[in-house]
Amino acid sequence: xxxxxxxxxxxxxxxxxxxxxxxxxxxxxxxxxxxxxxxxxxxxxxxxxxxxxxxxxxxxxxxxxxxxxxxxxxxxxxxxxxxxxxxxxxxxxxxxxxxxxxxxxxxxxxxxxxxxxxxxxxxxxxxxxxxxxxxxxxxxxxxxxxxxxxxxxxxxxxxxxxxx
Amino acid sequence: xxxxxxxxxxxxxxxxxxxxxxxxxxxxxxxxxxxxxxxxxxxxxxxxxxxxxxxxxxxxxxxxxxxxxxxxxxxxxxxxxxxxxxxxxxxxxxxxxxxxxxxxxxxxxxxxxxxxxxxxxxxxxxxxxxxxxxxxxxxxxxxxxxxxxxxxxxxxxxxxxxxxxxxxxxxxxxxxxxxxxxxxxxxxxxxxxxxxxxxxxxxxxxxxxxxxxxxxxxxxxxxxxxxxxxxxxxxxxxxxxxxxxxxxxxxxxxxxxxxxxxxxxxxxxxxxxxxxxxxxxxxxxxxxxxxxxxxxxxxxxxxxxxxxxxxxxxxxxxxxxxxxxxxxxxxxxxxxxxxxxxxxxxxxxxxxxxxxxxxxxxxxxxxxxxxxxxxxxxxxxxxxxxxxxxxxxxxxxxxxxxxxxxxxxxxxxxxxxxxxxxxxxxxxxxxxxxxxxxxxxxxxxxxxxxxxxxxxxxxxxxxxxxxxxxxxxxxxxxxxxxxxxxxxxxxxxxxxxxxxxxxxxxxxxxxxxxxxxxxxxxxxxxxxxxxxxxxxxxxxxxxxxxxxxxx
Numbered sequence: 001x002x003x004x005x006x007x008x009x010x011x012x013x014x015x016x017x018x019x020x021x022x023x024x025x026x027x028x029x030x031x032x033x034x035x036x037x038x039x040x041x042x043x044x045x046x047x048x049x050x051x052x053x054x055x056x057x058x059x060x061x062x063x064x065x066x067x068x069x070x071x072x073x074x075x076x077x078x079x080x081x082x083x084x085x086x087x088x089x090x091x092x093x094x095x096x097x098x099x100x101x102x103x104x105x106x107x108x109x110x111x112x113x114x115x116x117x118x119x120x121x122x123x124x125x126x127x128x129x130x131x132x133x134x135x136x137x138x139x140x141x142x143x144x145x146x147x148x149x150x151x152x153x154x155x156x157x158x159x160x161x162x163x164x
Numbered sequence: 165x166x167x168x169x170x171x172x173x174x175x176x177x178x179x180x181x182x183x184x185x186x187x188x189x190x191x192x193x194x195x196x197x198x199x200x201x202x203x204x205x206x207x208x209x210x211x212x213x214x215x216x217x218x219x220x221x222x223x224x225x226x227x228x229x230x231x232x233x234x235x236x237x238x239x240x241x242x243x244x245x246x247x248x249x250x251x252x253x254x255x256x257x258x259x260x261x262x263x264x265x266x267x268x269x270x271x272x273x274x275x276x277x278x279x280x281x282x283x284x285x286x287x288x289x290x291x292x293x294x295x296x297x298x299x300x301x302x303x304x305x306x307x308x309x310x311x312x313x314x315x316x317x318x319x320x321x322x323x324x325x326x327x328x329x330x331x332x333x334x335x336x337x338x339x340x341x342x343x344x345x346x347x348x349x350x351x352x353x354x355x356x357x358x359x360x361x362x363x364x365x366x367x368x369x370x371x372x373x374x375x376x377x378x379x380x381x382x383x384x385x386x387x388x389x390x391x392x393x394x395x396x397x398x399x400x401x402x403x404x405x406x407x408x409x410x411x412x413x414x415x416x417x418x419x420x421x422x423x424x425x426x427x428x429x430x431x432x433x434x435x436x437x438x439x440x441x442x443x444x445x446x447x448x449x450x451x452x453x454x455x456x457x458x459x460x461x462x463x464x465x466x467x468x469x470x471x472x473x474x475x476x477x478x479x480x481x482x483x484x485x486x487x488x489x490x491x492x493x494x495x496x497x498x499x500x501x502x503x504x505x506x507x508x509x510x511x512x513x514x515x516x517x518x519x520x521x522x523x524x525x526x527x528x529x530x531x532x533x534x535x536x537x538x539x540x541x542x543x544x545x546x547x548x549x550x551x552x553x554x555x556x557x558x559x560x561x562x563x564x565x566x567x568x569x570x571x572x573x574x575x576x577x578x579x580x581x582x583x584x585x586x587x588x589x590x591x592x593x594x595x596x597x598x599x600x601x602x603x604x605x606x607x608x609x610x611x612x613x614x615x616x617x618x619x620x621x622x623x624x625x626x627x628x629x630x631x632x633x634x635x636x637x638x639x640x641x642x643x644x645x646x647x648x649x650x651x652x653x654x655x656x657x658x659x660x661x662x663x664x665x666x667x668x669x670x671x672x673x674x675x676x677x678x679x680x681x682x683x684x685x686x687x688x689x690x691x692x693x694x695x696x697x698x699x700x701x702x703x704x705x706x707x708x709x710x711x712x713x714x715x
Contacts, residue, residue, distance in 0.1 A: 013502060026336060030175045037302075038175075039335040041278040047535065049504030062415040064302070064335035064408070067481035068496055087496055 005058035006125065007066040010114075011085040012077030014048050017114035020139065021075065022053035024118055027135035029057035032127045039064040052085065073124065075117045096120045100158055112144075112151035119155025123163060129156065174339045178306035178332040181339050182242075182270065183208035185310035188341060190348030191215075192237035192265075195225040197583065198614040199244030200279040201333035202272035206242055207617075210627050218619060218626045221550070221583040222247035226254045226269065233267035233323070234360065237351040238314050242270040245286045246549065250584070252289070255323075259294045260370040261360050262321040262377075265349055266314035269295070272328045275451045276478040279613075281530065281549065283476075285452035290325050290429035294374050296381055297325040297429040298390065299407040303337040309426065312390065315346055320377055327428070329451060331408045331478065382430035390426030391435060401488070402443035404436060404460065404467065405450060409479050413449040416484040428456070433463045440465050447488060451479045506535050511680035512606055514653045515575070516543040518661040519604075522668070524573045527557035529585075531577035532613045532682075533606055550580055554588025554603055561597035569599040570668055576603065579611035579619040582634065586643075592673045593644040600672040602664065605636060608682035609689055616685045628692050640675045647674035654680050 008025055012018045022038055029036040040053035054066040066088065074089045076082045076097040089095060096117050098106045109116050115136065122132050136148050176184065182205050186194060194216040196206050206216040219225035222243040232239035243251060248271045258267070271289065274280040290297035298313050300306040306328070313324040358366050385391065396402070397419040405413045406425045414422060423439045425431065440446035440460070447468045448457040457469040470487045483495065506513055516536040519526050520543040528534055528544035529552065537544040546556050557574030564572065576585045585605075592601055611617040618624045623633030640648045647667065651659050660678060667674040681689050 014504070026175060030173075030338075035338060036175065037335055037337045039331055041330070041334070047504030047507060047532065048502070050501035061337075063411045063481050064331055064337060065412075065478075065480050067415075069482070084501060 005056055005061055006073075007071045008055045008073045008075065008121065009052060009066050009071040009085065009088045010055070010075040010077065011050070011052045011081040011088075012114075013081075014051050016051075016077040017111060018051040018053050018077060021077075021114040021118055022055050023139045024115070024132075024135050025055045025121070026057075027138050028122075028127050028132050029055070031131050031134055031138075032057075034058060035061045037061045037064040050081070050084075052088075073121055075114075075121060077114055077117065094124060096159075100162065101155070105154070109147075109151050109154070112147045115148040115151040116155035119152040119157075120159035122152070122156050123159035172340060174341065175336050176303045176307075176339045177204065177334055177336050178300065178303045178328060179204040179334070180208045181303040181307040182240075182310045182326070182328075183212055183214070184339070184341060185307045186240050187212040187214045188345050189311050189314050190238060190345075191240045191314075192348065192351065193229065193232040194240040194242070195219050195228050196242035196270070197222045197225055197247055197250075198579075198611050198617040199247050199272070200614055201274060201330040202242045202244050202247075202270060202328070203614045203617065204333075205240075205270060206626060209240075216626055218617060220620055222251040223254060226251040226258075229267055229269070230254060230258050230263070230323075232351075233263035233265045233317075234261075235351045235353060236265040236349050238266040238268075238348050240268050240270065243272070244280065245271055245273040245284055246280060246282065247271075248286055248289055249284075250550070252293075255289065255295065256293045257362050257367075258323050260362060260367055260374055262373075263317065263323055264321070264354065265351065266317035267323040268310065268313045268317060268326055269323055270326045270328060272330070272333050273452070274330050276330070278330055281547070283452065285455060286325075286327055287428060287455040288453070290327070294378055295323050295325045295429070296320070296378070296427065297327050298426060299327050299428050300332055300426075301407050301410045301424070302332065302335070303339045305426070306332060307339050307341060309390075311342060311346060318349065320381060322377060322381075325429075327407075329408055329478075335408075378430050381427075382432070385427050385430060385432040386434045388427055388432070391432055392422075392424045392426070393439060394422040394424065396421035399442060400444045402439055402446040403488075404439065404446065404448045404456060406456065407451065409449050409451050409484070412479050412481050412484040415481045417488055420488075425456070431456070431459055433460070433465075436460055437463070437465050440467055449479070449484055449487060503538055504535060505538060506532065506541070507683050509683040511608055511653050511678070511682070512536065513541070514657065515604060515606060515660060515678050516541045518664055519543050519573060519575070521661065522664055523571060524664075524668075525560065525568070525571045527553045527560060527572060527574045529553035529574075529576040529580050530613070531580055531606075531611075532608075533575065533577055544575070551576070551584025551588060553580075554585055555591060557603070558588070558592055558595070558597060558601055561599055561601050562595075566599055569597060570671075572601065573664070573668075574601065574603045576605055577612075578605065578607040578609065578621045578636075579617070581605050581636070582620050586639070589640060589643055589645070589675070596673050598671070600667075600670060600674065602667045602674050602676065604660075604664075605675060605677045607636065607677055607679040608685070609679075610682050610685040612682045612684065616682070616688065622689075624692055628688075630696050636675075636677055645673055645675050647672055648677070649674070650677045650679055652680055653678050 036057040210216040229239035229241035553574040
């Protein structure tokens with residue numbers, strides 16, 4: 001295995017923002033000057049089927065797919081995807097799912113829930129907060145910036161609290 | 165992520181990289197038919213300002229591109245792997261005639277069948293037709309190889325196959341575009357009847373020329389920069405590979421020497437022989453069929469091949485490790501996930517409910533509506549390839565006993581009907597079964613499955629600009645069908661069931677058109693029509709769906 005490559009898998013249902021979230025992660029790694037590869041099976045995401053996206057970044061990335069059982073982070077956008085996607089995660093890998101937010105809080109975020117999970121992910125990574133915010137602004141249309149920046153900050157601060 | 169294109173390095177999918185290269189090398193004409201995973205190439209090229217258009221099917225697309233290349237222009241044609249089956253007829257003969265301008269044929273294969281009906285390996289087409297083939301392994305190479313493909317096509321006056329796979333098409337990786345662009349030739353016509361009119365007297369010498377050209381390219385390929393050797397740390401293991409499998413192999417075996425072949429037909433057999441001879445073990449790592457392995461072994465070179473179970477599905481780093489270590493443990497089962505289904509509010513639903521209620525034997529076709537085979541509808545009996553619904557339905561009608569034959573109905577979508585359903589309709593009136601037949605045309609006004617592309621029945625071009633609209637009812641009557649019924653499933657609930665009952669009992673050929681826009685496309689279609697009424701130019705960039713193709 002080559003050193004320093006971070007492996008992230010995002011899993012959810014079509015329409016939950018899996019592909020947007022993976023675009024933001026890839027943009028953040030890109031803006032941070034890293035090599036990055038992002039891969040997903042596009043098939044039928046708009047037909048309500050399950051969707052997963054792999055993002056890998058570091059000094060040099062080879063395969064575009066996170067090898068089974070080697071994800072450092074698994075972002076599950078819906079609770080029902082935690083168990084089915086867990087085999088993607090390596091033993092010490094980190095699972096990030098909406099449960100770390102209060103139920104009320106998660107609901108108030110609506111479609112920006114995916115960005116809150118990115119905030120939580122960002123607390124584990126060396127990519128700076130400003131780079132993440134730039135990535136969000138790059139990928140999302142302007143009318144969605146404010147709500148998603150707020151969601152990102154919420155997810156990030158909650159995770160930093162947990163980490164102490 | 166268009167803003168990421170403002171720097172010297174870009175983050176692009178392989179499809180976007182091919183579009184950028186096509187723009188950068190001045191492709192005059194790009195055409196194709198939508199098909200996962202190839203669809204975004206033409207859409208991206210159109211957004212970049214290139215001339216890109218959807219053809220009714222891949223055969224027509226390739227023929228249009230051949231004409232462009234005969235005229236001395238650079239022409240690009242894109243399709244998914246099964247699309248090349250449709251375009252195979254012109255493919256085999258354009259290899260004989262050769263071209264004047266560059267002709268690059270993109271075949272996007274789908275190992276693992278993320279969204280296809282088979283996992284055919286189109287590398288065999290390069291051999292069968294005698295067309296040189298390039299295989300990029302990431303977006304950077306997708307960009308570079310597109311430029312090189314045009315260069316080689318013009319140098320050798322041969323069409324070039326650019327063979328991609330799903331992970332090359334859809335993965336986003338970094339691209340540094342080239343600063344040295346190859347300028348395109350100026351289109352002009354040169355008469356060359358012996359080279360272009362393939363009567364047997366002309367085709368016999370053309371076949372000899374083709375084989376001589378391939379021999380020459382094979383010699384050139386021995387020292388081509390398209391093939392690369394990455395030295396390893398020992399002389400125990402050498403790996404021969406191509407395409408995305410190279411990336412998996414480099415990661416799975418960091419110490420191994422790698423021979424990465426970029427021009428995979430005709431193969432540089434001398435290079436492979438000298439590489440393989442340097443190692444205790446030389447293993448071929450390739451996705452799909454043992455194309456490289458069989459050819460290399462046939463040349464008398466000692467290599468190891470992957471066990472047959474790795475012929476199925478995509479490779480990944482873990483599977484390549486297993487091949488290299490002889491690990492026989494089965495692959496971990498993929499999480500079941502939730503299967504896709506027809507959308508809430510999909511206008512196709514009520515059609516399949518009616519078919520199910522009447523106990524029909526449904527000869528189906530390719531599109532979103534194929535999902536009706538899954539629970540809860542379970543209302544489709546066959547699905548073979550684009551357009552097959554009508555022919556297969558007619559065949560069933562011809563042979564089944566009358567009480568069963570009368571239950572057979574063919575169901576086909578609008579884009580698929582334009583693609584290859586028209587000839588089926590002609591067959592229906594020319595050789596009508598004794599019990600007649602019923603074809604249902606599900607007209608949702610878009611090519612929904614591949615991500616809402618336009619087609620000749622929508623009345624809009626690839627860039628969603630106004631275009632001529634094919635009138636299905638007039639076509640059907642022109643072909644000679646007497647019974648042509650049009651139904652709006654939302655405004656006329658229950659009418660399809662009634663019409664079906666009547667047609668099934670009538671023992672005559674009939675076409676029922678069920679017309680209602682796709683729920684995902686309806687909003688966009690209203691926008692396009694509004695801009696048409698306002699007389700505004702419908703900017704393709706604005707009008708294109710933000711999320712691009714999905715199926």
